Amino acid sequence: MSDLPNIARTCLDHDADAVAIIDLSEGARREVRFGALAEMVDGIARRLGTQVQAGDRVGVLLSQTPWCAAAHLAIWKIGAISVPLFKLFQRDALASRISDAGATLVLTDAEGADLLGDLATPVMAATCGVAGGPVDYAPGGADVPCVLIYTSGTTGTPKGALHGHGVLEGHLAGVSASHNHLGQQGDCLWTPADWAWIGGLFDVLMPGLRLGVPVVAARMAKFDVGRCAQIIADGDVRNIFFPPTALRMLKAAGAKLPGLRTVASGGEPLGAEMLAWGRDAFGVQINEFYGQTECNMVASSCAADFPPRPGCIGKPVAGFDIAVIDDAGQPAEGEGDIAIRRGAPSMMLRYWQRPDATAEKFRGDWMLTGDRGLWEGDYLRFVGREDDVITSSGYRIGPAEIEDCLMTHADVVTVGVVGKPDPLRTEIVKAYVVLKDGATASEKDLQDYVKARLAQYSYPREIAFLDALPMTVTGKVIRRELKARAAAEEAA
Incomplete structure (x- = not known):
């Protein structure tokens, strides 16, 4: 590579003349063709060329718009490194990433400039119309850095994962599989996930451009079921990546979205009930995939090629060597650490300015995902984050199975399961549950529900009801906050 x-x-x-992006971000539909997109890219590249050198970091603080796509492409074209930034970040979150990356310029719009304040110099992407000829492409290469993506911070301080120009090619096989061989006649991609995240940027936007599949750009700061259906209709969307949180909201609303060819999901495993609901709501099998910011799209389901197995996250994608290993780095008997062989096609080059963290990420030739799993034949089953596995009375309990079970209850919107310190059992299973409006399920109702479906030792001995769970901006439950809450409860 x-x-x-x-x-x-x-x-x-x-x-x-081929359609690159279907722009719904301003309401009315507008088609941006590849020729026009290339001109937008060159305009930005010429503007940056007077201030930016190869290897410099440049922030991108833009929502789902054609200018967001053009901004990243322009930065890469001149050999610089783009740093995706999210408009829902508060000032401290923006400041930490901009400072850590050493980005002095940020491509943005008026809204983003207000958010930035004095953190960096804003450059208005849409006004970059510097006259001149096409800009030459800087050299590529798998090991030449091009994008610095910060982790969502579910397990600690966000770290910058530095990727090279091979990152997109490394995503293509998995993206294609998760959409039952993407690139069929009439395919058109969209995701409600912001393009500031690897899931939006490299699971949807850039693979769509790379494969010539039109991508829909639509603003949706907060997920809305009605708006989602309208975007699908107005954009002629056929292929969607839905984060699990969006699926839960659609399910809670009783939504039906027919006419799609494929629905992919990743970030957290889906249970049998969610998959069954998806078949009814969409008329297609949801394809789950697996990966993380450091090495994405490493395993995927593909209903066109093999049947799904509820609780499993698919099979290894072509080009990726996945293992479940023990503490010595050898294949584990049963449950172990999910790991990916060094040099995988979508693997980061390193953590930005974090050599110790980079070294800790590897065990020999294997990159540790921080997740626990096991093999069922050639299907990979996700057990839980290494730090989230609960030890209770000698049993090791993965929270995902309990969460999946509770999610099948008619009164439950979402749930997070953690271990709560216990002097007798080491830990007990504690569930934090958000109920539907007007729901009446009690703690005992939900405990009995789990007892009837899972192992007796794994039911939640305590259940607390919350209005909302702590979530990252990508929609993942922040279990460390739930753990801290549970520990505080025990200490009190």
Whole structure:
């Protein structure tokens, strides 16, 4: 992969009249073709060329708009490194990432400039119309850095995962599988996930551009079921990546979204009930996939090629060597650490300015995901984050199975399960549950529900009801906050 071209070249190398992006971000539908997108990219590249050198970091603080796509492509085209930033970040979150990356310029709009304040110099992407000819592409190469993506921080301080120009090619096999061989006649991609995250940027936007599949750009700061259905209709969407949180909201609303060819989901495992609901709501099998910011799209389901197995997250994607290993780095008998062999095609180059953290991420030739899993034949089953596995009375209990079970209860919207310190059992299973409006399920109702479906030792001995769970901006439950809450309860 050392001779891979610049990502911008691979994304823009299409017929100038072919549709690249269907823009719904301002309400009315507007088609942006590859020729127009290339001109937008060159305008930004010429503007940056007077201030930015190869290897410099440049922030991108833009929502789902064609200018967001053009901003990243322009930064890559001149050999710089883009740093995706999210508009829902508060000032401290923006400050920590901008400072850590050493980004002095941020491509944005008026709204983003207000958020930035004095943190960096804003450059208005949409006004970059510097005259001149096409800008030359800087050299590519798998090991040449191009994007610095910060982790969502579910288990600690966000770290910057530095990726090279091979990251997009490394995503293609998994993205294709999760959409039952993406690129069929009429395919059109969309996700409600913001393009500031690896799931939006490299599971949807850039693979769509790379493969010539139109991508819908639509603003939706907060997920709304009605707006979602309207975007699908107005954009002629056929292929969607739904984060699990969005699926739960659609399920709670009783939504039906027919006419899609594929629905993919990743970030947290789905249970049998959610998969069954998806078949009814969408008329297709939801394809689950697995990965993380450091090495994404490493395993996937593909209903076109093999049947799903509820509780499993698919099979290894072509080009990825996945193992479940023990503390010595050898194949584990049963449950172990999910690991990916060093050098995988979508693997980060390193953590930005964190050599110790980079070294800790590896065990020999294996990159540790921090997740626990086991093999069921050639299907990979996710047990839980390494730090989330609960030890109770000598049993090791994964929270995912209990969460999946509770999610099948008619009164439950969402749930987070953690271990609460206990002097007798080491830990007990504690569930934090959000109920539907007007629901009346009690703690005992839910305990009995789990007891009747899972092992007797794994039911939640305590259940607390909350109005909302602590979530990252990508929609993942922040279990460390729930753990801290449970520990405080025990201490009190």
